[in-house]
Amino acid sequence: MKEEIKIAIFGLSLNVLDAIKQKIRSMYDDSLQVSWANIADPHLDILLVNDMFFSSPTIQNLVGVKKVPYLRLVNKNEKSGQIEGDKLYLPFSPSDEIRKWFKDRYLHVPVSDKTVNIVNQISKKADLTKVVPELFNERNGNVQVFDSKGNIALVNIRTQQVWIDPLRKVQGTDVSLNFTYATMQMAQSVSTFQGIELRSWVWNLLWYSDDVNIPISSNDCYKLLDWPQPNHQNERQMVFKIAACFELGASVSQVAQKTGYSKEQVAKFVSIGVLTNSLKKIALEDAKLHTEEKQSSGILRGFFGKLRKKLGL
Structure with missing residues (x-):
């Protein structure tokens, strides 16, 4: 029976x-069986991870706690095929340096202290300003969304549909929010079911979460592009009042x-609106709320009255 090495990408x-x-398989001789594993495999020998996801808690647990040998995969043509510390620059072709790295990991040669220190310095917080917009980038196709608490949902970005994991009990998320590309099998498993609308789902996911604020100046002006639809009835009056102003x-x-709501509550609304492209920044002279206030203080009250009647509030 062949010896086996388990690799997750x-x-x-x-x-x-x-x-x-294909390139990795070509670097090992026929006496060794290369098996492609899931990151949940307890006997993982090597992990190759897209650098975008390296700071996620799941990956940090593998490389920092379980000490799984790894390489961060970085797209950089000018450094193509080089290994620097814990980074492998793509695209690559098998070279003596790369073959040695993979052979050493199979032979359990320890990684350098420098690489270990890099792991310890990585923040466990993802950058939501980079992660959330990618959930609307059609080139990503089907993605699996997760955080430190586990899987959240499968998303088809091109059709703007979301299928929530039925085992997910937590309503919101936190700064560990991230995603990875879904397999064809995952996408096919939900293809016969109607998903929920993507933008509304992301908005609610963030609204019922902590620590999602991005730097917002209280004097910057914004205009509403898309009305949010909060999941819970008791949230709607506040959300719709804020939305009506914007x-x-x-x-x-x-x-x-x-509205009488705190700047923190309004700033959270703005943060989520910016992340989900539901708000756009505008110039002060284009902010009509200030103009309308000067003309008549009753206009906005009338607007709220019509809004409450329309929504049955």
């Missing part, structure tokens, strides 16, 4: 994944003053 598109698998165009401080 995480966070790459299917085309890139297949190409890398539909006219307003700043955080103006909306807080008009």
